[in-house]
Amino acid sequence: MTAGAWRRAIDSVCSAALVAALPQIAVLLVVATAPPADARALAELDTSTTAPTAPALDVGPGHRALAVGAALVPGLLLHGSGHFVLGDSDTAGTLLMLEGIGLLGIVGGLAGIAITGASGKTVTPLTGITIGGAGLFTTTFVADLYGVFGVAPSRAQPLTPIETSLGVAYVSDRIFEYGVFSTWSLDLRFDDLRLSPSAWVALDDDNARLRGEVAYRVAGDSRAAYLDLVGALTHHHYGSEGFAITTGELAVASRLGTDWLIPALAGTFVEGAFGVGLEGHRFFDLATHSATLLVGGFAFGAYLPRGEVALYYDHRHDGFAAGLKMAGLGSGVGGHLGARGEWFFGDLGVRVGAETGSAHVVSAALVYRGLQ
């Protein structure tokens, strides 16, 4: 099998797995990796705070299967249908209401963009509203689907002063020659400050993405709920192609436990981020020009007894995954989709991720966290 054939095969697999069935796969992943109740109780012994609880619903397997079906149809359109079938009308109503707000955000944002002709003076906040609306719309669907499985909630892993990872990644890109990368990251935490350098270096091409991130915690003191102000500087070197992109950015990033609003979804979380960046594009020995970049996105995730998993949308158009390739009206606008997960066994853990946009990206890394 040629390298091109392998790449096409990986494209096909990634396309099907990450896009067409992304939410379902993530939910099944969580459910499959969740231990049974007794083992879960043991696993929770090494956590530091009281385990979250969700209102118990006494339903049989048949009833739950019906709810899973309802979460898909008509749940794809009427979010909360799964919980409604389970008899949890409060959760169903809240999910439906949030879906409505999300729809309003999408329609309002897009209408604003259309009315203003995507004016450069208003497009940034209007895009933010649209992304926020899409975030609510999407996460309420996934939350309904996840919730009806009745997975007992777990809590967030503790924050540690040091966390470092070393891994590999594969980028399936039809335009660029690179494929295999070594990856490294470090998180250093000092009270409310986090310093996070990271690097992706190609093993088969002259390409490297180096990033330094500084985050100040405005609110929250755990992994479960926070509001961070994040500044970052990224340098992406495309040596074979003769250019480099350097990006400075500023964003707010947050995570909130879903049970803050919906008790039945204890053990899950939502994330949101929004910011802007300024890129310098340097064409070696030729010219330099600049461009702005909208950064941000949203995620829905669930805590596992030993880690967490999440699905996300990232609006970035730089990096390896960049923006989604779509024929027709939406061309160029969307960012990329992704899924990530991490599992810890004491101080060591594994972290995996997959993204699809202009390229397909899969990654895996060993993680060490220390000085708890």
Place this chain on the structure above:
Amino acid sequence: MKKRLLLLLFATGCLDVADGRALIDLEVGRAGDAALSVEVEDGLATVRGIAGNRVGLWANAPTLDVTLQSSAPNEVELTIENVLADAHLEGGEALEREIATVGRWRVAVAGRTTVRLTTDDADDLDPWRFAVFADVQEAIDDVQDVFALIDANQPRFALIAGDLTEQGTEEELERFQAEMKRLGVPAYATLGNHDIGTTDALFSTYFGRGSSSFVFRGVRFTFLDSASAMIAPLTDTMLDDWLGRPEDLLHVATMHIAPHDPTGTRNGAFASRAEAARVLRRLADGGVDATFYGHVHSYYAFDNAGMAAFITGGGGAIPERLDGIGRHFLTVDVAPLLGALRTGLVRVD
């Protein structure tokens, strides 16, 4: 609607959304059977019809080399739409024209016969002018306002940087061609994201290749299909033939979606910033002097990778507000021997 939703879902995961059109491009300009066939060099015209001893082409370049092949000696009536008013066919007998941009010729075909559509000034290097516009879309009812001003500014021809239509339907494409018959000069087009609303093949059936290249009066014109916010790998390889030719005194590249949007947070641009930079690097290395885009419904003059860049999306589609631009097009005066190019903004309203 359901079909579109499904297509949308699957399209989001595919990386090859422009490959189909790139492959279709390779077939543009060829048609016929054993009795009579036609082939246009480099696919610079699309075959609109071939029946009996009649062949109809839609030109997407001012000069064409057309090869006709007949199984028996034959007299073919060749109609070429979208031609310069003074274009003549070497090897053909001119018939009376009813519309300035629609030429008709009688060609005696014996076996394989090649004729050349050209003009007396095709190799003239004196300064001259062309026009550029884009994004007519739903404003087709008012497009004659634009066309009248284009004619008034006396360009040799016009370039269309995509989005001729709102949804790329047959009716819309036919309507646009019908409206073009009232434009006094030909207009050569690439397609935009709105023009691929139905199928990949429809636009090329009417207007020709999304990606092509020709030379006229010392200037090379290269069209690139960026309607899916990327350049297909196959199109990228075709660029090798069009870039870096020292004999080209000036080189102009035209595509619909710009690699970079001057308002980056809007990203009316390529899906990938890195792919955008890669394409710009190739164009700059290949000697492209200026780039013209549509997609954003306004006018921007900026710089990309050291090349002059212009967005001119003022054909009539919902305009960008708060910028004071509105409907417009560009005139471009070129002086090939000086390697110089100067644009002028012409407001329609």
